Amino acid sequence: MSSADEYSDDEIDYYDEDDEGMLVDDDESASEMELDNFSEGASKKKIYEVDYESLSQAEVEKQMKSDVDSITSIFGVAEDVAPLLLRHFDWNKEKLIEKYMDNAATVSVAAGIAPPEKAPRRPAASGGRLHSSSQSSKESLIGPRRSSRRTASAATKSSKSKVLERVTPQVHNESFVCPICFDDTQTEFLSLVCDHKFCKSCWAAYIESKVKTEAESWIACMAEDCDVVAPDNFVKQVLTGDQRTWERFHELLVRHYVSHRPDLKYCPYPSCTYTVSCSITRASLATQVPIVTCGNSTTHKFCFGCNIDSDHRPVICAVAKMWLQKCHDDSETANWIKSNTKECSKCQSTIEKNGGCNHMTCKKCKYEFCWVCMGPWSEHGTSWYNCNRYDEKASKDARDAQSRSRASLERYLHYYNRWANHEQSKKLSVELYAKTEKKMEEMQMTSELSWIEVQFMKKAVDEVIKCRTTLMWTYGMAYYLESGNEKELYEDNQRDLERAVEDLSELIESPLDPEVIKTLRQKVTDRTVYVTKRNEIVLEDTARGFLEGRWAWNVPVAGLD
Ligand SMILES: [Zn+2]
Numbered sequence: 410m411s412s413a414d415e416y417s418d419d420e421i422d423y424y425d426e427d428d429e430g431m432l433v434d435d436d437e438s439a440s441e442m443e444l445d446n447f448s449e450g451a452s453k454k455k456i457y458e459v460d461y462e463s464l465s466q467a468e469v470e471k472q473m474k475s476d477v478d479s480i481t482s483i484f485g486v487a488e489d490v491a492p493l494l495l496r497h498f499d500w501n502k503e504k505l506i507e508k509y510m511d512n513a514a515t516v517s518v519a520a521g522i523a524p525p526e527k528a529p530r531r532p533a534a535s536g537g538r539l540h541s542s543s544q545s546s547k548e549s550l551i552g553p554r555r556s557s558r559r560t561a562s563a564a565t566k567s568s569k570s571k572v573l574e575r576v577t578p579q580v581h582n583e584s585f586v587c588p589i590c591f592d593d594t595q596t597e598f599l600s601l602v603c604d605h606k607f608c609k610s611c612w613a614a615y616i617e618s619k620v621k622t623e624a625e626s627w628i629a630c631m632a633e634d635c636d637v638v639a640p641d642n643f644v645k646q647v648l649t650g651d652q653r654t655w656e657r658f659h660e661l662l663v664r665h666y667v668s669h670r671p672d673l674k675y676c677p678y679p680s681c682t683y684t685v686s687c688s689i690t691r692a693s694l695a696t697q698v699p700i701v702t703c704g705n706s707t708t709h710k711f712c713f714g715c716n717i718d719s720d721h722r723p724v725i726c727a728v729a730k731m732w733l734q735k736c737h738d739d740s741e742t743a744n745w746i747k748s749n750t751k752e753c754s755k756c757q758s759t760i761e762k763n764g765g766c767n768h769m770t771c772k773k774c775k776y777e778f779c780w781v782c783m784g785p786w787s788e789h790g791t792s793w794y795n796c797n798r799y800d801e802k803a804s805k806d807a808r809d810a811q812s813r814s815r816a817s818l819e820r821y822l823h824y825y826n827r828w829a830n831h832e833q834s835k836k837l838s839v840e841l842y843a844k845t846e847k848k849m850e851e852m853q854m855t856s857e858l859s860w861i862e863v864q865f866m867k868k869a870v871d872e873v874i875k876c877r878t879t880l881m882w883t884y885g886m887a888y889y890l891e892s893g894n895e896k897e898l899y900e901d902n903q904r905d906l907e908r909a910v911e912d913l914s915e916l917i918e919s920p921l922d923p924e925v926i927k928t929l930r931q932k933v934t935d936r937t938v939y940v941t942k943r944n945e946i947v948l949e950d951t952a953r954g955f956l957e958g959r960w961a962w963n964v965p966v967a968g969l970d
């Protein structure tokens with residue numbers, strides 16, 4: 410099957426109507442194929458998704474080169490010159506064009522293309538069509554950036570070449586001694602447009618230290634007080650025979666480019682070289698969560714709008730950041746909750762959680778309870794399941810009995826506890842995958858199902874983990890939501906998803922009964938479809954709420970009025 414449209418709407422309606430009762434019909438409803446369709450029919454952009462493009466390193470370099478080429482042709486400058494100009498202006502083409510038009514000579518000096526005395530005669534200034542007439546115009550336009558760069562390069566230079574004086578350019582090779590190493594056996598000397606000559610091995614050592622130690626691609630001349638910068642070709646020439654440093658230099662150039670382009674962001678996953686291009690604006694971060702995936706791996710998910718390197722939908726960046734900060738600040742108090750063990754509320758024996766499912770059974774007294782709220786499990790299967798909602802009345806009572814701060818801590822712990830629980834379950838996913846794979850092998854042996862046919866188990870685990878991420882963040886958001894109708898509806902959706910996830914989680918973690926593998930397959934598949942759908946509802950409705958300005962907050966949120 411190829412299209413999501415082939416997924417029968419009737420199936421969804423069936424689950425909608427049957428919402429409060431049992432979720433599963435053993436005999437019919439969704440098949441595996443439909444499950445595939447449901448989760449992969451994502452070709453159309455959803456309300457909670459943003460437009461973006463993943464770029465390989467080569468594609469980024471191509472884009473960078475095309476920026477360079479356009480400046481080369483607009484200014485009519487040498488190919489080596491345009492990259493330095495662009496880098497000096499942090500790849501802001503418009504600003505470069507404006508300033509260069511205004512005063513090409515000043516810009517050329519500031520960009521390290523020419524020493525001051527040569528500036529007016531440099532090809533950068535005179536070779537192009539853009540003749541400068543206002544040489545006297547203010548230097549200040551490039552002032553601040555300049556001075557900070559100077560300090561950095563001055564520090565390295567002073568250690569390297571304190572003795573260095575300006576070298577007279579007309580000295581010939583035979584009688585020339587490198588002013589840094591004074592090694593008279595050196596025969597190869599190189600200089601930038603400033604004519605400050607040094608031997609090739611001094612250049613190489615200098616550039617290598619800049620590139621490798623300082624991660625610097627802006628390489629100024631070694632002569633004291635000289636601000637001329639080495640163009641790429643010069644660096645390449647010096648580094649012949651040192652491919653590694655050259656590659657690192659090149660990588661730094663690309664990094665500089667990506668980090669200064671507001672529409673580009675590196676994939677934050679270790680040693681991934683992909684870049685994502687997304688043109689979301691600052692302002693739209695108040696209503697949208699730009700979660701992107703790099704083209705290298707579907708697991709490389711991150712937020713384009715903030716530094717959180719995971720999918721924090723449905724919560725916008727500002728609220729997500731606030732929540733993480735809160736959890737970080739309060740981690741001392743909350744630490745005990747994170748612990749993997751709890752005591753049975755009946756017999757007090759210690760119980761360890763070893764899977765994602767919240768349905769706990771005490772090994773000693775067989776008491777069944779919910780890991781999160783410690784309430785009896787029997788209440789969780791009924792329609793008045795109420796594990797997700799913080800009981801405002803109970804909290805009021807608590808306030809009466811105890812201090813105010815105690816109540817606010819309890820309120821926080823209510824949300825934190827549920828947040829941390831899903832996080833903990835997610836962390837156990839490695840074990841869950843391993844256990845599931847064993848189960849899948851077992852299924853194959855005890856039934857006539859093929860390896861492909863038992864994949865429904867893995868898909869169920871994938872979905873459970875994905876939905877736990879959503880659930881985690883919904884608690885972070887709920888903490889800051891002002892109580893009222895909207896919050897109640899939000900929590901209804903949250904509860905429905907949570908219940909669906911826990912149901913599915915319990916099902917896939919229960920021991921395998923070879924007698925009922927066929928029914929199990931149907932059940933798991935159906936519940937997975939249902940969970941997927943509940944997750945969509947939470948993501949879509951929350952996203953819509955942001956766009957409609959429906960959410961009210963109990964604290965001021967940065968970027969929102
Ligand atoms: Zn030397």
Ligand SMILES: [Zn+2]
Pocket residue numbers: 601603604605630631632635636637
């Ligand atoms: Zn120089």
Ligand SMILES: [Zn+2]
Pocket residue numbers: 676677678681682683703704705706709
């Ligand atoms: Zn990546």
Ligand SMILES: [Zn+2]
Pocket residue numbers: 698699712713714715716717721725726729
């Ligand atoms: Zn974000």
Ligand SMILES: [Zn+2]
Pocket residue numbers: 753754755756757758771772773774775776
């Ligand atoms: Zn017990």
Ligand SMILES: [Zn+2]
Pocket residue numbers: 779780781782783784789795796
């Ligand atoms: Zn509970």
